[in-house]
Amino acid sequence: MKRRKVLEKKKSMEELMKEASAVKDQISLFPRFRCFDRNGLSVYLESGVGEKLSSCMKRYIQTLLKINMAGPYGAEWKIEEKVKRREMVAAEARYIFARDASIAKVNETSSTGGKEENCTLWMGDGDPVVGFVQYRFVLEENVPVIYVYELQLEPHVQGKGLGIFLMQLIELIACQYHMSAVMLTVQKQNLHAMKFYISKLRYAISTTSPSKVGAEKNYEILCKAFDREAKAKLEVYVPTRVLLASQFL
Helix, strand or coil, X not given: CHHHHHHHHHHHHHHHHHHHHHCCCHHHHCHHHCEEEECCEEEEEEEEEHHHCCHHHHHHHHHHHHHXXXXXXXXXXXXXXXXXXXXXXXXXXXXXXXXXXXXXXXXXXXXXCCCHHHCCCCCCCCCCEEEEEEEEEEEECCEEEEEEEEEEECHHHCCCCHHHHHHHHHHHHHHHCCCCXXXXXXXXXXXXXXXXXXXXXXXXXXXXCHHHCCCCCCEEEEEEECCHHHHHHHHCCCCHHHHHHHCCC
16 A cells, blocks of 8 residues: 555656646746846746757857856866756756847947947847756655756846846746755855855755765755655755654654
8 A cells, every 4th residue: 555655646746747847838827927127137038948949049058058157167067068968958958048128238349338248148039048047847855846957147137136036936837836846956166156045045955965965076956845745855854764754644
């Protein structure tokens, strides 16, 4: 009976994940999050799927990743860059792209009084992309979660609230599809990101993170759980005997 119950629960979670992944435009469920217009920044959001990215979008993602992440990864970047390229186009990868609604800001030059650092990296058609989130619906410790693989913003749009806005949307999507938590990985050297997630967004170092299991790694796994079971497995250390006992309550 116990084995049957475990198998039924696993099947139910797999169906839950499949249902969530089948929706190609999760933003449509939250129309108020379609646009962000604050602090001098005006962008709108659109969804994407890893296996359907255009060549231009792939180049953009690779370029922004290198600009933002080569420093924190240091000598490991050459290897990690190859890993990220594979992750980028995976069938299960889901995206939210932020496009600048102010076309006049694109490629400003000193002749118009603009600064080069305010120029977008986007080289494709349409309004310029200025950042993105890549995420997946996965199981962690047999708990259904949204795992954020990347949250990357161009330097000139950072510090204006867009990152918080995007993570709030991810959390809403997680709750909409009955995901029990949002998880992500952060390089220890990326002090700005660590402060952003832990201090501003109230994420905690997960029980699955290397530092919590006695492993020496250059990264931490962070988590924000939404229910008791997820908190016990992913956020708060609970002795095994207590966790096992709770399954029979």
